[in-house]
Amino acid sequence: MIKSMSCLSCIIILAVSFTAMAVDTSKVEQVRTQFIQSNTQPDKAAEQVIDEFWRKSIDSMMLVEDTAEIVAMRSDLVKQKGDKDLSFYASAYVKIAAVHLKSALDTVAGWENNDSKKLRIERNFMILIAELGRMELSDLAMSRLNHDDMMVRYWSVRAITSPRVISQLTSDITRDEKLTSQILSSLGDFVKKYDDAIVLPYIANFAVGIKNAAGNSLLMAIADKRIDAYMKWTVSDEAADAGILKGIGGLIFETASASARQELLGRFGQLYSCVVQRYLIGTNLPAASRDQLVTVICEVETAVMEKMLPGSANRFRNELQRNQPIDKVYEALFGTSGKAGELSTRMNFDYGKDGSGKGLVVPRSLPAPPATQSQPAAQP
Numbered sequence: 471m472i473k474s475m476s477c478l479s480c481i482i483i484l485a486v487s488f489t490a491m492a493v494d495t496s497k498v499e500q501v502r503t504q505f506i507q508s509n510t511q512p513d514k515a516a517e518q519v520i521d522e523f524w525r526k527s528i529d530s531m532m533l534v535e536d537t538a539e540i541v542a543m544r545s546d547l548v549k550q551k552g553d554k555d556l557s558f559y560a561s562a563y564v565k566i567a568a569v570h571l572k573s574a575l576d577t578v579a580g581w582e583n584n585d586s587k588k589l590r591i592e593r594n595f596m597i598l599i600a601e602l603g604r605m606e607l608s609d610l611a612m613s614r615l616n617h618d619d620m621m622v623r624y625w626s627v628r629a630i631t632s633p634r635v636i637s638q639l640t641s642d643i644t645r646d647e648k649l650t651s652q653i654l655s656s657l658g659d660f661v662k663k664y665d666d667a668i669v670l671p672y673i674a675n676f677a678v679g680i681k682n683a684a685g686n687s688l689l690m691a692i693a694d695k696r697i698d699a700y701m702k703w704t705v706s707d708e709a710a711d712a713g714i715l716k717g718i719g720g721l722i723f724e725t726a727s728a729s730a731r732q733e734l735l736g737r738f739g740q741l742y743s744c745v746v747q748r749y750l751i752g753t754n755l756p757a758a759s760r761d762q763l764v765t766v767i768c769e770v771e772t773a774v775m776e777k778m779l780p781g782s783a784n785r786f787r788n789e790l791q792r793n794q795p796i797d798k799v800y801e802a803l804f805g806t807s808g809k810a811g812e813l814s815t816r817m818n819f820d821y822g823k824d825g826s827g828k829g830l831v832v833p834r835s836l837p838a839p840p841a842t843q844s845q846p847a848a849q850p
Contacts (some may be wrong), residue, residue: 493530493543498523498550505559506552512562520563523550524570532574532591540594548601555604555634556643564604571595571610589619596625603634608649612656620666627660627669631676640680654684661691667706670696671713678717686730689718693737700744703839708745708762712769715742719774735819742770743804743833746786750797752839764790778817805832 501516512520527543534540551563575595581588596614599607611629614622629635630653638644639653657673660666674692677685692714699705718738725731748755749763768787776783785803789796805811810831814820820829 493523493526493546495523495546495550502550502552502559502563505562506554506557509557511558517562517566520550520566521570524566528570528574531594532578535587537590540590544594544598544601547598551602551604555638560604564602564606567602568607568610571599571607575610575613583618589622592617592619593621593625596622596629600625600629600632603632605635605638605644605646605649608635608653612653615656615660616663623660623664623666624669627657627666627672631657631669631672633675633679636676636679650680650682651684654680654688658688658691661688661695665699665706667696667710670710671717674714674717678721681724683730686721686725686734689721690733690737693718693741697737697741697744700741700748701834701836703837705748708748708759708766711741711745712766715745715766715770716773719770719777723777732819735814735817736821738774739804739813739819740821740833743800744836745770746796746800746804747833747836750800751836754839767796779812782812808832 497519501512501519505512505516524547527547531540531543547567551567552560554560575592578588578591578595592614596611599611608630611626614626617623617626639646639650654677657676661670661673670692674689677689677692679685696705696711696714715738718734718741722731722734722738725734745763745766749760749767752760752763755763768790771786772783782803785799786796789799801811803811803813805814808831814831820831821833822830824830
């Protein structure tokens with residue numbers, strides 16, 4: 471019995487090894503070279519080669535235990551797509567990929583929930599979809615936005631917010647307004663449901679890149695979520711706000727609508743104010759958190775404030791480098807005691823309305839920090 475079990479184990483190991491090593495790229499490379507160079511539609515024989523390559527690769531990824539092998543196969547799958555997204559070959563390649571990836575994801579979804587192998591495979595499939603960078607695979611990524619695993623959610627967001635996907639969704643050739651709307655709606659639900667701050671800059675970049683009213687609304691929702699977290703002293707991963715603020719700041723200069731511009735300016739000013747206020751009064755925050763706040767303050771000052779207020783760059787940075795307080799710079803920029811600051815005065819906006827409908831000339835103040843400050847755990 472022991473001998474039989476030993477033989478069976480050897481057979482399984484050999485089968486797994488053989489499967490992993492059997493993914494030969496030579497045939498699919500020939501097909502890729504031929505049809506990319508000729509820029510013609512792959513024929514049935516070529517599609518069969520692509521289909522076989524995907525089937526063997528996906529089967530191998532689901533069987534092997536070595537993460538390095540999985541990464542190598544993932545890399546081959548991405549490489550064989552080629553770098554010409556608009557080619558007939560790439561379209562055929564991704565169409566076949568979608569079939570195999572959907573089937574594999576459905577299969578893996580039926581595995582035991584606490585299986586570490588299941589998570590490893592799901593994570594790598596989402597990374598693969600993100601690396602392929604095609605809008606045709608967005609449905610597969612959106613289906614995992616509510617996954618229990620934060621890393622699967624992370625790569626699902628990355629897959630549908632990549633610059634290449636944005637370019638495809640907005641291109642005159644490949645534009646897809648229906649899919650764009652579906653992605654924006656899914657990301658809006660994601661922002662409401664999860665506190666995965668680490669992906670918010672990617673979502674913000676997508677919202678900016680789409681350049682429509684729905685994208686602006688999503689951007690405002692992200693800003694509101696972060697402002698609320700600052701007000702409650704529950705914010706985490708402050709470094710994420712650099713990307714969000716730079717996204718809003720850049721969009722301000724591209725927005726023609728006066729009302730939309732006013733809304734963007736109000737959110738930008740309030741969120742940036744929250745970042746600086748947290749640094750000013752959060753003296754008992756962990757050093758890592760304060761370091762992140764300094765990074766955000768300086769990055770946004772360099773990237774955005776110089777455009778808004780020419781000649782005002784590096785005021786925060788200069789004081790911080792000299793290890794001096796920045797409260798006076800804050801008051802000059804944002805105002806104090808009902809007196810408007812330079813930002814709202816020169817950019818001509820307010821920070822919302824008070825109970826009587828009167829415009830707020832200064833940002834809302836953060837409440838005093840909790841008696842015992844506890845920093846939420848940083849996300850991976």
